[in-house]
Amino acid sequence: MIRLMSMAVLAMCFCASIASAQGREVLGHGRLVNNDLLGDLGDRWQSGSVASSRVVGRGWDGFLPDRPFDLLEYRLGGQVITPADLRRPDPDDRPFAGALSLGLHTHFSRGATEFSLGGDLVFTGPQTGLGDMHTAIHDALRQNPVRPSVLDDQIENGIHPTFVGEAGRQFALGSGVVRPFTELRWGAESLARVGADFSFGPVGQGELLVRDPVTGQRYRSVYEYVSGMTYVFGGDFAWVESSVFLPEDRGYEVEETRSRLRAGVHWQGELNSTFFGVTYLTEEFEGQDQGQAVGSVRIKLQF
Incomplete structure (x- = not known):
């Protein structure tokens, strides 16, 4: 894991130096933490994940540039997926999986349509060290850790190049905004x-919001610091082709469709800001007997 994280940091520094040499500046940072414990108080399936973004460009005036690659987002992510029972899992339950990702994405617009295009390298398996980290956290909290045999059966080491593309457009809706979108992912998970x-409220308007891959919640990455509260609601429906987290050669079958329903609230004070949201995820594989609720949080404090 240390080697992977070192490679990620070096890659980010290298990309940042290139961006600086091309006249770009850091425009903002964004992050979001998701955990099943914050949703339905469990520790199962989509157990926990982190998404982090660093955005660089030639300035920000509240609108996306009209050319790709003028604004770049360097993205880091981590994800832990577990069976429902960490000690004696059902033989039909999904395997333990840890994933770390490093990506480069660009955001731009053509007319009123907003685009996000990019790619991630998704590292899976024991090489990520996330199984050991999960065990250490459970030991520190005096909770039952994952059984060693479960970790032995986790998703194998691999590197999975993944393309991610999204197109969306905003429309006024009374005092709020509605933004329909389409997304295509191809790689670690392939789906449309x-x-x-x-959204209803001033917070987030004129900002760059980035979509979290697990929940679909959009987190703030370039800020305008408008005080107030914004309530957000959303949902999506996906057709799933494949997932490295549910390999067919091990007998797993992905659900052909998935849905997500989410809600949340952004609060922005004079300096500090918070976000809390909840997302309901439907079943992802044959044998999963119910969906789950995942909580999301981001706290930004300035002194």
Whole structure:
């Protein structure tokens, strides 16, 4: 894991130096933490994940540039997926999986349509060290850790190049905004998705919001610091082709469709800001007997 993280940091520094040499500056940072414990108080399936973004460009005036690669987002992510029972899992339950990702994405617009295009390298398996980290956290909290045999059966080491593309457009809706979108992912997970997001309030307007891959929640990455509260609601529907986290050669079958329903609230004070949201995820594989609720949080404090 240390080697992978070192490679990721070096790659980010290298990309940042290139961006600086091309006249770009850091415009903002964004991050979001998701955990099943914050949703339905469990520790199962989509157990926990982190998404982090660093955005660089030639300035920000509240609108996306009209050319790709003028604005770049360097993206880091981590994800832990577990069976429902960490000690004695059902033989039909999904395997433990850890994934770390490093990506480069660009955001731009053509007319009123907003685009996000990019790619991620998704590292899976024991090489990520996430199984050991999960065990250490459970030991520190005096909770039952994952059984060694479960970790031995986790998704294998691999590197999975993944393309991610999204197109969306905003429309006024009374005092709020609705943004329908389509998304295509091809790689670690291959799927096509359609959905929409609704927002009511001043926070987030004129900002760059980035979509979290697990929940679909959009987190703030370039800020305007407008005080107030914004309520967000959304949902999407996906047609799923394949997932490295549910390999067919091990007898797993992905659900051909998935849905997500989400809600949340952004609060921005004079300096500090918070976000809390909840997302309901439907079943992802044959044998999963119910969906789950995942909580999302981001706290930004300035002194």
